[in-house]
Amino acid sequence: MQIRSVLDGKxxxxxxxxxxxxxVPRGQIYDPKTDHxxxxxxxxxxxxxxxxxxxxxxxFVVTEHERTxxxxxxxxxxxxxxxxxxxxxxxxxxxxxxxxxxxxxxxVGRNLHVAVGCILGLNTENNLCxxxxxxxxxAPQAFSDxxxxxxxxxxx
Numbered sequence: 001m002q003i004r005s006v007l008d009g010k011x012x013x014x015x016x017x018x019x020x021x022x023x024v025p026r027g028q029i030y031d032p033k034t035d036h037x038x039x040x041x042x043x044x045x046x047x048x049x050x051x052x053x054x055x056x057x058x059x060f061v062v063t064e065h066e067r068t069x070x071x072x073x074x075x076x077x078x079x080x081x082x083x084x085x086x087x088x089x090x091x092x093x094x095x096x097x098x099x100x101x102x103x104x105x106x107x108v109g110r111n112l113h114v115a116v117g118c119i120l121g122l123n124t125e126n127n128l129c130x131x132x133x134x135x136x137x138x139a140p141q142a143f144s145d146x147x148x149x150x151x152x153x154x155x156x
Contacts, residue, residue, distance in 0.1 A: 007054050009033065012040070041078050051098035053105050056121045058128070062088065062098050062107055070105070070117070074128050084131035089115050091136050097148035105132075108148040112139035 006012070011030040028037050040048075050063040059073040060083070067090060070083040092109035099106050105117040119132040139146075 007059050008057070012044075012052070012059070044073055044078065046080075051096055051107075053098050053100035055100050055103060055105060055119055058130075060100075060105060060119075062096055062105070064094060064096070066090075066092070066094060070132065072128060072130055081128055083119075084129070085117075085133055089134050089136045091115070091138065095147050097151040099151040099153050101153040106151055106153060108151050110147045112143040112146050112148065113137070114139070
């Protein structure tokens with residue numbers, strides 16, 4: 001099992017990982033306050049095919065397919081919505097590592113290039129609408145053979 005994200009104080013955990021191909025879409029949600037496990041909702045499982053981050057209390061996923069757009073989980077409709085804005089920049093190649101801080105998402109790819117996505121949120125009554133733009137921070141050529149194993153945001 002692998003902890004994928006924390007949302008509303010609950011751990012979202014997947015049962016398996018067949019990297020680099022796809023995330024096994026089975027999982028559980030653990031609530032430490034009640035010490036209770038429950039199955040993930042069908043919509044949450046079905047759209048989860050990558051690394052995740054929680055911003056503005058919403059679950060965002062960077063899919064494992066290069067040059068795709070972010071997705072955000074809509075809890076009201078139990079479905080995934082494609083986030084507005086450009087796809088992941090072409091300099092960011094898998095494997096990815098993802099983290100976030102405030103309204104920014106950080107995606108580190110092979111060669112340790114970093115894409116910083118500034119997410120702009122708009123939550124109208126019962127409608128989710130997010131957009132964002134990417135800024136790429138290229139790593140030195142000396143890092144060209146490296147791949148990320150995890151990402152930590154030390155300061156922003």
